[in-house]
Amino acid sequence: MNNEEKKQYLRRYQVAKRREKLIQDAIAELRSSKTSPVGLGDGLPHGSGTSDLSGYAARWDELVRELEAEKEMQMIVYQEIWDQLKRIPDATEMEVLTRKYLFGQEWDEIASEMGYSYRNITRIHGYALLHFEIS
Secondary structure (H helix, E strand, O other), rough: HHHHHHHHHHHHHHHHHHHHHHHHHHHHHHHHHOOOHHHOOOOOOOOOOOHHHHHHHHHHHHHEEEHHHHHHHHHHHHHHHHHHHOOOHOOOOOOOOHHHHHHOOHHHHHHHHOOOOOHHHHHHHHHHHHHHOOO
């Protein structure tokens, strides 16, 4: 497996986190549309003065199920990547990959927290990818 394929493998957790955030945003948007005065009516008269919430409830239920499934998949991906990272013998290399791909930190943040220069962190990252093997 080349370095780009390894990076793609490692990025799966951050991708899963972004998918979760999108679903959460969709839920918030749906909630907002049902609580704002503009989103309540469809412009048509209703005999009782209330709107039918069955479509809203169905969409809400669907999004909540998607969110639960996404969170479960995210935990599985996290554990899978973490198990692979723990196999890297060099603790510094393991930490760089963990901070980058599981914690989602930027290079300058990793460098600052680990006490290395930006250049050293990217160099360590390169070595870490060479030593990273997926079994």
